[in-house]
Amino acid sequence: MNLSRFQGPVMTGIFFFGSLAVHAQTVFTGSPGFNSTSAIIGVSSTQTARLNVLNLQPVIPGVTAVACPATLEFFDDSGALLKQLVLTTISPATAANLTFKPTPSATAANARVQIRAVVFTPANTVTPVAGSMPVIVAPVCNFLSSFEVVDDATGNTQSVTTDFHTMPPFSFPVSPVNPAVK
Numbered sequence: 329m330n331l332s333r334f335q336g337p338v339m340t341g342i343f344f345f346g347s348l349a350v351h352a353q354t355v356f357t358g359s360p361g362f363n364s365t366s367a368i369i370g371v372s373s374t375q376t377a378r379l380n381v382l383n384l385q386p387v388i389p390g391v392t393a394v395a396c397p398a399t400l401e402f403f404d405d406s407g408a409l410l411k412q413l414v415l416t417t418i419s420p421a422t423a424a425n426l427t428f429k430p431t432p433s434a435t436a437a438n439a440r441v442q443i444r445a446v447v448f449t450p451a452n453t454v455t456p457v458a459g460s461m462p463v464i465v466a467p468v469c470n471f472l473s474s475f476e477v478v479d480d481a482t483g484n485t486q487s488v489t490t491d492f493h494t495m496p497p498f499s500f501p502v503s504p505v506n507p508a509v510k
Contacts, residue, residue, distance in 0.1 A: 364492040370440035379445040385420035396469035400426040405442035445475040
């Protein structure tokens with residue numbers, strides 16, 4: 329069996345994925361965790377957006393609650409951060425919220441700002457063996473999120489969604505190996 333035709337693609341794969349691991353370790357500066365996002369919703373200047381989170385941990389008498397941190401954020405449709413609230417802990421069975429009042433362009437009639445809500449929950453890291461790489465594990469906290477649009481004049485909720493999706497931590501395009509290259 330002639331293995332030489334596999335050496336190029338295999339070595340390319342080892343180099344490519346090995347460099348990604350090193351690159352990710354040296355460049356990544358954010359905290360490990362999980363993002364869940366709503367879809368994009370349009371909000372006008374006569375409305376206020378509100379992101380709500382409820383800590384689903386039950387209150388257990390005599391048991392100290394685990395600290396449940398979260399970061400609540402609003403982003404526009406281009407990915408720019410509009411507003412952020414970092415919470416060090418949300419107690420069991422309690423809620424927190426972040427509001428955002430958009431300022432659409434005054435030149436456009438019925439102008440709306442397209443935004444989405446994001447909830448970031450930090451992950452826990454565990455080092456199984458001293459000196460080994462830490463492993464990211466799911467957070468111990470569980471939040472129920474909702475994103476609503478409220479009419480400023482009446483205070484009535486005009487739309488609400490609880491449909492949030494977990495965002496992948498990262499992704500990258502993989503080019504197929506060119507079979508002509510040896």
